Amino acid sequence: MSYDALVIGAGANGLVTAHYLARAGKHVLVVEQRHAADPSADIGWVPDVVIRDLGLARAGLRIEQPDPWITVPLAGGRGGGGTLELSRDIGRSVEAIRHISPSDAAKWPEFCNRMRTLAGVLERLYLVPPPDIESTDARELARIAGLGLYVRRRGKQTVIDLARILPMSITELLDDWFESDVLKGLLGALGIWHLKQGPRAGGTAFNFLHHHAGSPAGVFRPPRSNVTQALSALPGVEVRHGERANVLAPNGRATGVVLEKSGEEILAPLVVSSADPRSTLQPVAIELDPEFGRAVDNIKARGVVARGTLTLESTPAYSTLCIAPSLDYLEHAYDDAKYGRDSATPYVEVQKTDGRLELHVQYVPYTDGAANVQRHQALQLRVAQVLGAQPSQVKLHSPDEEELQHGSTEGHLYHGELTLDQILFMRPVPGWSRYRTPIEGLYLCGSGTHPGGGIPGAAGRNAAREML
Amino acid sequence: MSLRTTPFHPRTGPLSEGQAWRRWAGYVVASSYELSHDREYHAIRNSAALFDVSPLYKYLVTGRDAARLLDHVVTRNVGKAKVGQVLYTPWCDNEGKQIDDGTISVLGDQTYRMTSADPTLRWLHLNASGLDVKIQDVSESTAALSLQGPRSREILQLAAERDLSSLKYFRLTSAKIRGIPVTISRTGYTGDLGYEVWVDAAQAVPLWDAIAETGAPYGITPAGMLALDVARIEAGLLLIAVDYFSSRHALIESQKSSPLELGLGWTVATDKERYNGQAALAAEGKRGPAWQFTGLTVDWDSLEQLYADVGLPPRLPSQAWRTSVPIYDRGGHKQLGYATSGGWSPLLKRYMALAHLGSAHAEPGTEVRMEVTVEHRRRQAKAHVTALPFFNPERKRG
Amino acid sequence: MKQYDAIVIGGGHNGLVTAAYLARAGKSVLVLERRPRVGGAAVTEEIFPGFKFTMFSYVVSLLRPEIIRDLDLPRHGLHILPLESTVTPMENGDYLAGWADHDETRRELYRHSPRDAEAYDEYGRLMHFMAQAVKPILGMVPPDPTSFAPGDLAGLLKLGKHFRGLGAERLHALVKLMTMSSADFLDEWFETDVLKATKSASGIIGTFLGPRSPGTAYVLLHHYMGELDGVFRAWGFAKGGTGAVSEAIASAARSFGAEIRCDAGVSKVLVRTGRATGVVLENGDELPAGIVVSSLDPRRTFLQLLEPEHLPSHLVADIKRFKFRGSSGKVNLALDALPSFTCMPGVGRQHRGAISISPSLDYVERAYDDAKYGEFSRRPYMDIVFPSMIDPGMAPPGKHVMSIFVQYAPYNLNGGWTDAKREAFGDAVVNTVESFAPGFKSQILHRQVITPLDIERITGLSEGNIFAGELALHQLFFLRPAPGWAKFATPVRGFFQCGSGTHPGGGIMGASGRLAAMRILKDGK
Known part of the structure; x- marks a missing residue:
């Protein structure tokens, strides 16, 4: 059997790349190490252009942007102090916020608009390959100039905001606007998603905006979807499950993959990996410039999020429950992670999708196998306490397990933290942001590449377009 | 605190008559033991000179992928080398620019000793990602003596109580000298018949004594770096940080050199899998290197005339020099390159220099001009491109 | 009354540099300093008889070489002595040292x-x-x-x-x-x-x-x-302390004809029809000038010297948002003898360089954790030098001065700084040093503890920030101190800024002062 292209990984990005290649007439095989599709929801903005190009609507794509988009218990205990619920409708949110802070309520509409404008700039950057600032190619320079002009046309304030806000900490940004701990806590939480950084860390304001991309003004949680499922249902691409594949690259040229279990070699002139850059490239390190290898080793991908599920007897009314009562709460949670401990009081969010309750627990630092059963149980207990649930109702999947089971380095779901030194032309490694690798015929298309995690399909599409 | 001394210092220290020391890789070694280095130089070419070369960086590379790692790093084919062989080789970065040069000794199956002029441990580790290999820095624990000169074989045979005539050029063997286990390699930095003796640092002093005593009747002479410098120029051997810059130390692109530009094209393998710089070197090989590393012989009459013009007899450098000296075309206007080392060869009776010349002007016999300073004024002496080495005795390989 | 071409508010090193450059270009210049001496945060003071303290800033490495050349500072007494080693004592009794020799x-x-x-x-x-x-x-x-x-x-x-x-x-x-x-x-x-x-x-x-x-x-x-x-390898210590740097610049400024008046605090800049016309001193005197330059930090330059109506409201908001958050303190000690560190006992060359109390990343990070939540570090990061070992003139023969830069000491301490808290902070510092150099405490003759609040009170630097505004990415370059006003000008014509709160800012660099002077001179053409 011969293929034109092999794609490693049947996640959203891998499948998107595969389908774009298939549409261009290539015979594509996707090799996926999981035996069955992951039932959990895809979290993040699925760009419209991907939905359109691949006809995902017809393939059963469902996108949920819950409204109200977040529910936060107020002080006075669970339920005791009531809740704060924020809605898509800015006016309704203003009303809700007014109960806790009239001054914050007054600022909410302007804040939402300013953030939307900035996220809009990111959206534009995300649907194309990152600007190649070293290029001397006239077309690329024109493209960069175009991007610059686009930004400047958004107005002077946008230019200043971009320069000021992107390197800022989410704490500084929110302190500029608001006074309510509750409001700053729920917003600040988005700024630390999948980062081994606390809300006082520079760059968390960017991370906040990154996760705002694709959402309407006033909604600061990304949508949830079944995009991987929908992609799996699309015809035109062959998928082999239950096989872990490594790249074959004798003499610096990709020739196919070798399956880990059987040793079977499958050949193709084009190999695309949606797995994380480090696990893709380390097996072929001998073919690489050691300096490039060093850059790959230096990718910061420190898993800090445990995902999981919550089983309750009755379905709760909320769509998203956020336990992050203040920025200091988040900062304290991070302090533990700095010294390698699970947060004593973690940030916990419950996301209801299709009736399933999924958990995001931060910080649970990757330990390279050092974590044990006791530690896991202690975490489970703490999460249960935070939620007022029974430990048996909480099932968690730590970064260590994520690495063990799915091979993503240090269990980082985004294959690399979204810090300012690891975005745009610095992602996945400086100078190799165009989905290529030094190995001829080997491409990357996963979350480890631009624009990174939390935007299923964007990297896959950009990568496919680069290849074609 | 002070600089480190080598394991031979208990012997070399008292020998120093003028306390003329220099730094080498964080150690102090003798520039010359006697007040003038003349006799030490002549020992290299006439009897036998004994050098302490312990400051060399030495790494022991072992394990299943040892050869694979070294082949990934250096330009020569290590996999093909047999046990007992020593390879002289440069190594490069991914752009084919030279990082360093040194030797690789095949001590056994999956056991190699690499020597280098600069620390190389980190570079080896960077290259070893995913390989089953162990890299040990044995720089401190291994001491080394270099015995060079026409009578070196006789001395070493006596000391080791065995015949060394079958030990060919760039081969090594293990042996015992007065019961001390050593490795003897037929290598050196003088272009003469010579050997290097590798020993555990703890046994350094007795080894020195054994060789010095055995060699005394044959005129063995402890020699320092000044004498060695003259000999290595005669032999046309490169010195890092003098004749070329490591690409990892270079501040600008033009300071870097490729092995092809340094006359080491013969070390660039074409028969092995990917190694650092392979693609760049292949491309450079195809288009031809921009520079050549070559010898120059300064025309005596021309030099004499320059001095005569100011009423002086010709003056020669008393030591080998290591500064950058411009080389011009025969018209004396266009700069063709630069010399990096030079000096008077007491043996060959000629003023020689090592130079980088644009490839178009590097043909042996080409007449050029070398800048010389005569009585505070810059002048140009006539010189001719000379193939390297200047001195290449039969006994070196014989 | 004499009408000056330019009045420079504040006789810190940047103010003095600006004044010197303006005077050198032929302007008549007056520098007004609130304190009895010039230098701002770069002063040397004899707090205890015979012991000279580099009160705040204590090392020199960034002073721009072009300033040294242009103002010929060595002729005015600048002498930088090398401070080339750093020794970090570790908690296990070992140490890490960086020496001058490679x-x-x-x-x-x-x-x-x-x-x-x-x-x-x-x-x-x-x-x-x-x-x-x-x-x-x-x-x-x-x-x-x-x-x-x-x-x-x-x-x-x-x-x-x-x-x-x-x-x-x-x-x-x-x-x-x-x-x-x-x-x-x-x-x-x-x-x-x-x-x-x-x-x-x-x-x-x-x-x-x-x-x-x-x-x-x-x-x-x-x-x-x-x-x-090459001139300034690594860190240097100015002979006579950093105050000598200020004195050298002041001397250069005077040699070009500038006047420097101490004990002359400025309360306001006079503005008529959108243009600066002079200053009002704290004693009520008005001094007219063609232009006015402030070397004070942005908060005081914009919000104290000017009235809000002179400024666009967004600039006022930007300056209010500009972060100062002073985080460093200083402990200056007069010593009977040099401390002996466990890791390197006795007196030796380690005392001629810096001693860094930074035994591990977690140690420094924990010091920050304390400050994050409003406390001074119980075990702080410290950068210690013994100026008297480098310049014997700093202390009586046989005695020593010890300069300890300490972090973190937050300006906004929980409950605010009090005399008791200051001493508690001083104790934390001394006790931490003691843990690395047992017996040290008994060698202390006098102690001066400086909190960020003290830095603010004495030097006027807002919140005691030693860089006149944090050197954070969003407060640098065209954002320092505010977008649109990073080119030393202000919305008030004839009123300029030249302090460390402007680009590039920070350290005894003088670059801000020089760039501001260049800008002013170019404007005047």
Whole structure:
């Protein structure tokens, strides 16, 4: 059997790349190490252009942007102090916020608009390959100039905001606007998603905006979807499950993959990996410039999020429950992670999708196998306490397990933290942001590449377009 | 605190008559033991000179992928080398620019000793990602003596109580000298018949004594770096940080050199899998290197005339020099390159220099001009491109 | 009354540099200093008889060489003595040392990690390049990217060209330096914790950030720039203390004809029809001048010297938002004898360099944790020098002075700073030193403890921030101190800023003062 292209990984990005290649007439095989599709929801903005190009609507794509988009218990205990619920409708949110802070309520509409404008700039950057600032190619320079002009046309304030806000900490940004701990806590939480950084860390304001991309003004949680499922249902691409594949690259040229279990070699002139850059490239390190290898080793991908599920007897009314009562709460949670401990009081969010309750627990630092059963149980207990649930109702999947089971380095779901030194032309490694690798015929298309995690399909599409 | 001394210092220290020391890789070694280095130089070419070369960086590379790692790093084919062989080789970065040069000794199956002029441990580790290999820095624990000169074989045979005539050029063997286990390699930095003796640092002093005593009747002479410098120029051997810059130390692109530009094209393998710089070197090989590393012989009459013009007899450098000296075309206007080392060869009776010349002007016999300073004024002496080495005795390989 | 061409408010080093350059260009200049002596935060004072303290700022490395040349400062008494070693005592009794000699440093590092010993050279080379890459930026007036003015576009283009000219590798390294935490940046190079801790400590100086906070890698570079010009290898100590630097600049300014008046605090800038016409002193005197230049920090320059109606409201908001958050304190000690450190007993060359109390990354990070939540560090990071070991004139013969730079001591301490808290802070410092040098406490003759509140009270630096505004990425270049006003001008015509709160800011660099003077002179043409 011969293929034109092999794609490693049947996640959203891998499948998107595969389908774009298939549409261009290539015979594509996707090799996926999981035996069955992951039932959990895809979290993040699925760009419209991907939905359109691949006809995902017809393939059963469902996108949920819950409204109200977040529910936060107020002080006075669970339920005791009531809740704060924020809605898509800015006016309704203003009303809700007014109960806790009239001054914050007054600022909410302007804040939402300013953030939307900035996220809009990111959206534009995300649907194309990152600007190649070293290029001397006239077309690329024109493209960069175009991007610059686009930004400047958004107005002077946008230019200043971009320069000021992107390197800022989410704490500084929110302190500029608001006074309510509750409001700053729920917003600040988005700024630390999948980062081994606390809300006082520079760059968390960017991370906040990154996760705002694709959402309407006033909604600061990304949508949830079944995009991987929908992609799996699309015809035109062959998928082999239950096989872990490594790249074959004798003499610096990709020739196919070798399956880990059987040793079977499958050949193709084009190999695309949606797995994380480090696990893709380390097996072929001998073919690489050691300096490039060093850059790959230096990718910061420190898993800090445990995902999981919550089983309750009755379905709760909320769509998203956020336990992050203040920025200091988040900062304290991070302090533990700095010294390698699970947060004593973690940030916990419950996301209801299709009736399933999924958990995001931060910080649970990757330990390279050092974590044990006791530690896991202690975490489970703490999460249960935070939620007022029974430990048996909480099932968690730590970064260590994520690495063990799915091979993503240090269990980082985004294959690399979204810090300012690891975005745009610095992602996945400086100078190799165009989905290529030094190995001829080997491409990357996963979350480890631009624009990174939390935007299923964007990297896959950009990568496919680069290849074609 | 002070600089480190080598394991031979208990012997070399008292020998120093003028306390003329220099730094080498964080150690102090003798520039010359006697007040003038003349006799030490002549020992290299006439009897036998004994050098302490312990400051060399030495790494022991072992394990299943040892050869694979070294082949990934250096330009020569290590996999093909047999046990007992020593390879002289440069190594490069991914752009084919030279990082360093040194030797690789095949001590056994999956056991190699690499020597280098600069620390190389980190570079080896960077290259070893995913390989089953162990890299040990044995720089401190291994001491080394270099015995060079026409009578070196006789001395070493006596000391080791065995015949060394079958030990060919760039081969090594293990042996015992007065019961001390050593490795003897037929290598050196003088272009003469010579050997290097590798020993555990703890046994350094007795080894020195054994060789010095055995060699005394044959005129063995402890020699320092000044004498060695003259000999290595005669032999046309490169010195890092003098004749070329490591690409990892270079501040600008033009300071870097490729092995092809340094006359080491013969070390660039074409028969092995990917190694650092392979693609760049292949491309450079195809288009031809921009520079050549070559010898120059300064025309005596021309030099004499320059001095005569100011009423002086010709003056020669008393030591080998290591500064950058411009080389011009025969018209004396266009700069063709630069010399990096030079000096008077007491043996060959000629003023020689090592130079980088644009490839178009590097043909042996080409007449050029070398800048010389005569009585505070810059002048140009006539010189001719000379193939390297200047001195290449039969006994070196014989 | 004499009408001066220019009045400079504040006789700190930047104010003096501006004054000297203006006077050198033939202007009649008056410098007004609130305190009885010039220097601002760069002063040497004899607090206890015979013991001279470099009160605040204590080392020199960044002073721009062009200023030294232009003002001929050596002729005016500037003498920088080398301060070349750093010894970090570790908690296990070992130490990490960096010496002036490369071979020796390499050997010391090798003891901790052979690989780090090699990485150190490459790292040093990279930082050298980075400093070189940033150097032209320090010397340029930042262009405004929001402006379409030809000058700004040309500036941006020049900047773009400069960065592209660096080459890919160095450009990427620069991006990393601008955005990463010093701990993460150093992690890419080294494995020895104490080495990373000591290096990263220079990334947190003057910031309200920990070594694991993004943005600190840049400060790391800021502290490397002094190593660039052969003249100033690494760190130096000015003979006579940093006050001598101020005195040298003042002397140069006077030699060009500038007048310097001490005990002359300025309360307001006089503004008539949108134009500065002079100043009002605290005693009510009015002094007219063609232009007025403030070397005070942005908060005081805009919000204290001017009335809000002179400024657009968004600028007032921007300046109010500008972060100061002083985080450093200073403990100056008069000693009977030099302390003996457990890791390197006795008196020796370790006392001629810096002693860095940064035994591990976690140690420094924990010191930050305390400050984050409003407490001073129980076990702080400290940078210690013994000025009397370098310049014997700083103390009576046989006695010594010890300068301890301490972090963190937050300006906004929980419950506020009181005399008792100040002493408690001083005790924490002394006790921490004692833990590395038993017996040290009994050697102390006199002690002066300076909190950020004291720095503010004495020098006027808002919130006691030693850089006159944090050196955070969003407070640099065209954003320092506020977008649109980073070119030393203000909305009030004839009123300029020249302090460390303007580009490039920070340290005894003088670059802000020089650039401001250039700008003013160019404007006047």
